[in-house]
Amino acid sequence: MSDSSDENDSQYVLYRDRPEWKNVTPLKQDDADEPVVAIDYTEAFVDCFDYFRAILKNKEISERALELTQTAAHLNPANYTVWQYRRDILKGLDKDLNEELDYIETVILKQTKNYQVWHHRKVIVEWLKDPSKEKYLTEAVLTKDAKNYHAWQHRQWVIKTFKLFDGELDYVDCLITDDVRNNSAWNQRYFIINNTTGFTEEVLKREIDYTLLHIKIVTENESAWNYLRGLLLHAKEGLSKNKRVSDFCEELYASGNRSPFLLAVIVDMCCEVASDGAGDTRYTVERAKELCGELMTKYDKVRANYWQHMIETMDNVGKKGTEDEGSSVN
Known part of the structure; x- marks a missing residue:
């Protein structure tokens, strides 16, 4: 899907000037007569959301409505209603959800700390029942920001839901080797063990040895000390x-x-x-x-x-x- 929503693009055309939208009456935002704080929206933003409110009110399910949600999501990617309505349209048009996965991947890589875009991705994966691209995507995000909460949350969800635990301890070990203070990686290590082998006597011995080794490397590393405490909660x-x-x-x-x-x-x-x-x-x-x-x-x-x-x-x-x-x- 191409993104024609860049309002700074000289080729961008406002919806009110597009012939295919002439039959729609835009619905203005109700800011009351004297708003406490008047937000200085751009012209493209006002134009897009005036038309978005109109099609939302009319419950329009169409290709043009789908394209409009893409523009609206570009202008305000944190808008829950935009993403929810987009999902309604995708279902209504029986669209290829793999194309939607490709689209939302490009959005996520630009908006890595936006809850709504990750939630949209999660829903599409649930509909497809195909988690094959999710570990790759989260790794791409974590390569740039190893402590990104949204990426870790999505990764844990997909691993637990689809039983993708294989190889995860090795991945976490690489992250800890790169940055022993990476609290997210230590947390993931606990998550994986807790959801697979559990903290048996043998696992506890291995993990205690592993943790003490890393504490020796950096003794003022709260992440490793906290992990050690967590381990000992399971020790008799x-x-x-x-x-x-x-x-x-x-x-x-x-x-x-x-x-x-x-x-x-x-x-x-x-x-x-x-x-x-x-x-x-x-x-x-x-x-x-x-x-x-x-x-x-x-x-x-x-x-x-x-x-x-x-x-x-x-x-x-x-x-x-x-x-x-x-x-x-x-």
């Missing part, structure tokens, strides 16, 4: 009792590393041990409070209020522990 032993993780953290701490994410994990280990009332003796209420103080004053000042809250929380945990000991003696 919890956060503090996984010897591989606790030893790794202690070795990192002993080396002089003071990444706020490392310190935060150690604080959580202390909280876990204090709450359980038993565990690794390295993780105490006193140590947690000391680390919270350092985070609050030196390593994570932005979240000072949170760390102050954690100190108060640990105080309460400590008091409860003392009361419990007293009760057991009595």
Whole structure:
């Protein structure tokens, strides 16, 4: 489909000057007598949407209406009504939906962060029941913007809906290798495992080793630390009792590393041990409070209020522990 909707093109003809539209009375936008903010639309925009409102009111299903929606979408690609009506016309005319896929691909590559264009694509793919081009398209977008939320959302939808999990971990690994801080790639890794093998003991061991290796590369990488926390939610032993993780953290701490994410994990280990009332003796209420103080004053000042809250929380945990000991003696 050619795009004849460029209002800056010297060849562009307003709809009111097109012979094939003479039988349509344009419908003006109702902005009331005294609009609070009068929008300064271009002449082409006003002309196009006056005719769009007219055919929408008349529910016209025709080739010219389809062409008009293309112009309207070009002028305002975020307009939900335009895309919905375009889908109604496509169905009404029984159009070749593969052509529509080609068209919306060109639009998406220019409007990669527009929800409506991705939604239109999703509906067309659902109608066709053909996801064969979707991973390629999302990869093209992610090559330019590896953290594009809309592309990732569409990719997850198509992978889960059509069971296209094969090769996805390898793809994600390439993205993490290129940028270890790519939070979207870490999230996709979790998504794939959670929807395929699940976090079995074998998978957890592999993923913990993988994550610790990447934390070593960049210790102040919140994405990898968050992924590690997510993994340990599935581990039977919890956060503090996984010897591989606790030893790794202690070795990192002993080396002089003071990444706020490392310190935060150690604080959580202390909280876990204090709450359980038993565990690794390295993780105490006193140590947690000391680390919270350092985070609050030196390593994570932005979240000072949170760390102050954690100190108060640990105080309460400590008091409860003392009361419990007293009760057991009595």
